Amino acid sequence: MPWFVKIEQGRVEKAVFDRYVPAHLDYVRQLNAAGHQASSGYWAERGGGMLLFQAESRCQAEQIVAADPLVQSGCVTYELHEWCVVCSATAQNGSLV
Secondary structure (H helix, E strand, O other): OOEEEEEEEEOOOHHHHHHHHHHHHHHHHHHHHOOOOOEEEEOOOOOEEEEEEEOOOHHHHHHHHHOOHHHHOOOEEEEEEEEOOOOOOEOOOOOEO
16 A cells, blocks of 8 residues: 655644644544554644555545544644655565564
């Protein structure tokens, strides 16, 4: 499956953003349970972050991002990119390590 990256920028106060973080983390766990190999985190400088995940297609990736509670709540703006991996450390199943 191709890899996709949602690069996001916060657009609300931290107190508002923090209310949606638990739902976002639950959503990432659901993505992992469904086999999307999702990883989520924020920039050390704050103000934004990214979600790295696998999807069958760009269309599915767009659906995954649209269902993210941080997107649905209007907490972030984002760009979605397909990531073409050139070189990586991989496990036997093709996952990034």
